[in-house]
Amino acid sequence: MSLIGVACLAVVMMTAGWLWQWRHRNIGIVDVLWALGVGCAALLIAWRGEGALTPRILLALMGGLWGLRLAVHLWRRVRSEPEDGRYRQLREHWRGGQGRIFGFFLLQAGLVVLFALPFVAVAANPRDGFSVWSLAAVLVWLGSVGGEALADAQLARFRRDPAHHGKTCRSGLWRYSRHPNYFFEWLHWFSYLLLAVGSPRWWLAISGPVVMYVFLRWLSGIPHTEKQALRTRGEDYREYQRVTPMLFPWFPKDGARSSSEKNP
Template sequence: MNGATQMLCLAIVMTVVMTIGWDWQRRHGNAGVVDVLWAAGLGVAALLTAATGQGAMTPRILLALMGGAWSLRLAAHLWRRVRGEAEDGRYRYLRAHWNGSQLKFFLFFQAQAFLVLLFALPFVAVAANPHDAVGVWTAAGVLIWVLGVTLETVADRQLADFRSDPSHHGKTCRVGWWRYSRHPNYFFEWLHWFSYVALAVGSPIGWLAWSGPLVMYVFLRWISGVPYTEAQALRTRGEAYRAYQRSTPMFIPWFPRPETSRNSP
């Protein structure tokens, strides 16, 4: 298949999947399932483009393995949270802000289907790469993927362990990577998208792969990641989280600044 046909097939699949997810949300009162389906949908995208792409076998096999494994890990992690916890505060806020409108939630779920298509563009670029030899860029892509996914998994586990302790309720995690970044899981997620840029080197549409890290950064930094997460943290933790903001880098991990009072000269 060419890229346009791949995207059309994926659009049909994701429209159906997100409609089913919207109905599940309506019955269970938990919109967090949309994150699970978004992550799983990208795994479907990686497998579909790898199986039907017109490029060489090596980049397509790596795409299937890397995109599929990344998707499975993230979707399973998110599903454990959705299944075992109350609806995320971000979605509770939307539910209240929209007065429980199911039409707005339906449109929201379908917008996530569109985002799967947008984030699948790097996969289309990799699947069209005609170069079969394993070279420097292939090795770089695998190394970046291993680093990003491994450290994102570590950061997710550190946060999950912190939240599982009842004595930490209402407190801010500063354990492990969370000491050096307020959103290390987002940072390593963003880093992992550069692996597909490396795998797409030599593809006639390799430039499309840059949409992954670029669009992911925009969404994490200004749209759906950091702004919503930090707004919810400020609503629930107030000044304690403001102190965390003053001392800890927002995105790229770095050494924390000495904490000072807001009223300090």
């Protein structure tokens, strides 16, 4: 079964990542390996799938390219910056206990398998040919992955300027959402739901956007990111919270100032 192969691959990758972080003292590598692992899962499941060729090719291209882009983006951050404050807090909370850190890495391996479930639905789709659902999936994928890449690039450019240290990015997409990268990441999972239309296992694809929203909104995404932002940026970030929508992009509240006005 493809998921068994995905699980084995994820465990090997996360074990190697745990050894890497032990040497470099940077748990952030786990995010790189999660994205890469899910991308590899799309390739493996598309290859081993029993459905029609067209949805499997689209799955391999869309899932693989998404995972590669995100992994490369995260790796650039991990290799050039100190350990993310969220993970530094976690390391301190566990007093550097490598057993607990290894357990955390294994948990991420399990999440790779969980997020591979929509791929199983797509790879079992018997409908061949490029349909209106395929077109919709490609358009959603292009818009969401492109939006996430743009948000990541805007934030990276802001962070590279030393004058912005300790300040909050309010330019570009970050003016309309406190987490536009998370929004587009969540939106991206609807691509596989659309690709799974007609599959006998289509219901598995629902898990993508549902589980991703739960993780981003209440578990590992927004709560931890915002706690860290409040620790490092204080009142500046509280003001940003007051005027800027949390996840779904919308216009900021009256009185909100632009990045250039707020961060001269």
